[in-house]
Amino acid sequence: MKPVKLGLIGVGTVGTSTARVLNNNASEIARRAGRNIEIVHASRRNMSNGLPVEIEGIPLTADPFEVVNNPEIDIVIELIGGYHPALELVLRAIENGKHVVTANKALIALHGNEIFAAAEAKGVNVVFEAAVAGGIPIIKAIREGLSANHIQWLAGIINGTGNFILTEMRDKGRDFASALREAQALGYAEADPAFDVEGIDAAHKLCILASLAFGIPLKFDAVYTEGIAGITTEDLVYAGQLGYRIKHLGIARRTDQGIEMRVHPTLIPDRRLIANVDGVMNAVLVMADKLGPSLYYGAGAGADPTASAVIADIIDVARTITTDPQNRVPHLAFQADQIVDIPVLPIEQISTAYYLRLRVDDIPGVMADITRIMGESDISIEAILQKEPDAGVEQATIIMLTQKIREMQMNQAIDKIRVLDTVHGEIHRIRVESLDVD
Ligand code: HSE
Numbered sequence: 146m147k148p149v150k151l152g153l154i155g156v157g158t159v160g161t162s163t164a165r166v167l168n169n170n171a172s173e174i175a176r177r178a179g180r181n182i183e184i185v186h187a188s189r190r191n192m193s194n195g196l197p198v199e200i201e202g203i204p205l206t207a208d209p210f211e212v213v214n215n216p217e218i219d220i221v222i223e224l225i226g227g228y229h230p231a232l233e234l235v236l237r238a239i240e241n242g243k244h245v246v247t248a249n250k251a252l253i254a255l256h257g258n259e260i261f262a263a264a265e266a267k268g269v270n271v272v273f274e275a276a277v278a279g280g281i282p283i284i285k286a287i288r289e290g291l292s293a294n295h296i297q298w299l300a301g302i303i304n305g306t307g308n309f310i311l312t313e314m315r316d317k318g319r320d321f322a323s324a325l326r327e328a329q330a331l332g333y334a335e336a337d338p339a340f341d342v343e344g345i346d347a348a349h350k351l352c353i354l355a356s357l358a359f360g361i362p363l364k365f366d367a368v369y370t371e372g373i374a375g376i377t378t379e380d381l382v383y384a385g386q387l388g389y390r391i392k393h394l395g396i397a398r399r400t401d402q403g404i405e406m407r408v409h410p411t412l413i414p415d416r417r418l419i420a421n422v423d424g425v426m427n428a429v430l431v432m433a434d435k436l437g438p439s440l441y442y443g444a445g446a447g448a449d450p451t452a453s454a455v456i457a458d459i460i461d462v463a464r465t466i467t468t469d470p471q472n473r474v475p476h477l478a479f480q481a482d483q484i485v486d487i488p489v490l491p492i493e494q495i496s497t498a499y500y501l502r503l504r505v506d507d508i509p510g511v512m513a514d515i516t517r518i519m520g521e522s523d524i525s526i527e528a529i530l531q532k533e534p535d536a537g538v539e540q541a542t543i544i545m546l547t548q549k550i551r552e553m554q555m556n557q558a559i560d561k562i563r564v565l566d567t568v569h570g571e572i573h574r575i576r577v578e579s580l581d582v583d
Pocket residue numbers: 276278279303304305306307333334335341346445446447
């Protein structure tokens with residue numbers, strides 16, 4: 146059978162690794178794909194840095210449009226990331242009748258609806274396993290492995306950089322900035338690490354997972370997003386004393402009122418498997434009505450794990466290249482005409498439990514005032530920790546865990562507590578999820 150010909154756009158960390166793995170594992174890959182797979186054209190923006198040996202002998206251009214316009218190419222591999230010119234390149238590739246493999250979560254989250262419509266009209270595939278959770282085949286699991294199920298919710302650690310930072314802070318007492326620098330040096334972080342730290346990268350990935358799980362259009366703007374910059378080492382310690390770990394979670398849940406999509410630091414009971422996923426590792430816990438809970442774990446970032454997912458997609462496309470387009474696995478798991486635009490709930494409408502940390506005067510009556518406000522707002526307190534002030538300091542730290550309550554009610558109580566004369570500074574709030582799978 147004729148070999149499948151690839152055009153590689155982006156010869157950076159993942160592109161180089163993709164070329165290397167295609168070469169190193171060529172015969173195993175051909176046994177699986179049923180034909181040889183070869184890169185016949187590549188593009189790289191910056192030609193001045195030494196070129197990796199992995200692409201020696203492959204015609205190389207600085208203009209990625211030459212690659213997508215090359216009539217010889219069957220599949221375009223887009224590994225440059227970002228919105229532009231990735232969008233224009235992918236749309237041109239589709240227009241030229243080429244299949245596309247991409248690791249670009251930002252592109253899929255923001256422009257996926259348009260890209261998939263164009264791909265369906267043209268009868269080509271756009272696949273994106275590497276866009277979510279690095280090397281973990283989570284998209285395949287949800288799109289194909291769980292297709293008999295009604296998926297109720299999923300919760301994932303889907304940003305390796307953020308998980309690495311929180312783990313280093315908790316285990317080694319490191320400060321945030323130095324842990325981030327190491328994540329950058331290890332090649333985990335985005336080109337702009339604010340995407341990792343502020344939760345935007347995780348929100349891109351969550352919006353993709355939610356669409357696959359619930360059959361809804363991609364709605365990145367509807368994801369509530371909070372980063373990890375406000376998490377302190379003391380929060381990690383106090384959470385531990387209460388039997389919890391703090392993880393930066395992406396949560397998508399289907400409720401009778403609508404869909405929840407949110408990314409924020411979250412306390413999870415430390416006995417949950419997902420609470421023990423550390424470092425750059427990612428994990429996604431999926432609750433489905435027939436299978437029950439299932440957990441997918443693996444490297445969430447890094448060159449070879451991401452290349453593993455890219456090449457799995459290439460093999461998938463190679464296998465289906467001659468299949469009738471109507472009979473391929475749909476881009477967003479559900480048939481295109483079955484995607485339903487279920488409303489996404491604003492964050493004020495969600496219900497969850499809360500961890501609160503506040504600084505108060507160390508005098509009688511303070512706790513009574515706070516608990517009275519909580520009671521008046523119908524909020525039950527699950528646990529309270531009071532940290533006595535250090536010598537010479539007049540203010541004590543109070544940590545509270547509440548029971549589940551609507552976010553709007555919590556906001557109202559926090560507004561009342563904040564203005565008490567005996568309460569100082571910001572009231573620090575972290576949401577708590579039991580992730581109950583029983
Ligand atoms: N910056 C991302 C992360 C890379 O840390 O998870 C993988 O998508």
